[in-house]
Amino acid sequence: MTPSPEGLVQKLLALPVFRSEWVLWLLLGLSLLSVAVMVERWIFYRRHKVGFESLREEFSKLLDKGDFEAAAKLLAKTDSLETNVVLAGLRGYAKGPESVEDLLTGAMAREKSFYERRLSILATLASNSPYIGLFGTVLGIVRAFKDLSKDMASASTGVMAGIAEALVATAIGLLVAIPAVVAYNVFKGMVKDAVTNTESLSRILLAELKAAGGEKSE
Numbered sequence: 001m002t003p004s005p006e007g008l009v010q011k012l013l014a015l016p017v018f019r020s021e022w023v024l025w026l027l028l029g030l031s032l033l034s035v036a037v038m039v040e041r042w043i044f045y046r047r048h049k050v051g052f053e054s055l056r057e058e059f060s061k062l063l064d065k066g067d068f069e070a071a072a073k074l075l076a077k078t079d080s081l082e083t084n085v086v087l088a089g090l091r092g093y094a095k096g097p098e099s100v101e102d103l104l105t106g107a108m109a110r111e112k113s114f115y116e117r118r119l120s121i122l123a124t125l126a127s128n129s130p131y132i133g134l135f136g137t138v139l140g141i142v143r144a145f146k147d148l149s150k151d152m153a154s155a156s157t158g159v160m161a162g163i164a165e166a167l168v169a170t171a172i173g174l175l176v177a178i179p180a181v182v183a184y185n186v187f188k189g190m191v192k193d194a195v196t197n198t199e200s201l202s203r204i205l206l207a208e209l210k211a212a213g214g215e216k217s218e
Helices: 005-013 021-047 052-064 068-076 081-090 097-115 119-150 156-217
Strands: none
Touching (some): 021 119, 021 156, 068 081, 097 156
16 A cells, blocks of 8 residues: 555654754764864964065075075974975976976975865865755754644644754754855965965975076087
């Protein structure tokens, strides 16, 4: 005998998945994950930050003198995207500008992946947490109206309270998403600045190598 649609709905509503509490716990776990990623990335970027203007000035002076060894030692003092990428190219300066440019490109891809690590987690949380919260709200409202259907006279107060609790899931979803969006944009900006600085140092290095090669050919 085929069960009626009403009976099937009642069976589905009796399942634990149609309770909104688990969504709240999921959002709580996601919020802790988001905070952990933010703290880890902030510490990482602060630890690998470099004083770019002073570095560029000193780096340019050493290259102008033709002291590539001293320039390499200068870069090796700091562990940052800018210094690691340019140092990888500088170590192969004897191979010529074309080879150095290839080395710089490879090093840039490697270092950039380190800097962008875990940012995809923040992007995922920012885009999906509101939907998870909305899902919890829908589940709560479904349960509230189910309770209302049992006793229209006495269940109205409980239903209003249930709907209010269900809306909390949407609020928490937004509370998880908004900081994740802000942190993602801030961290992507930091990576973009580091990449721009690296390209500036790379241009200085390549220009010096091309100039040195031109002088030798004469």
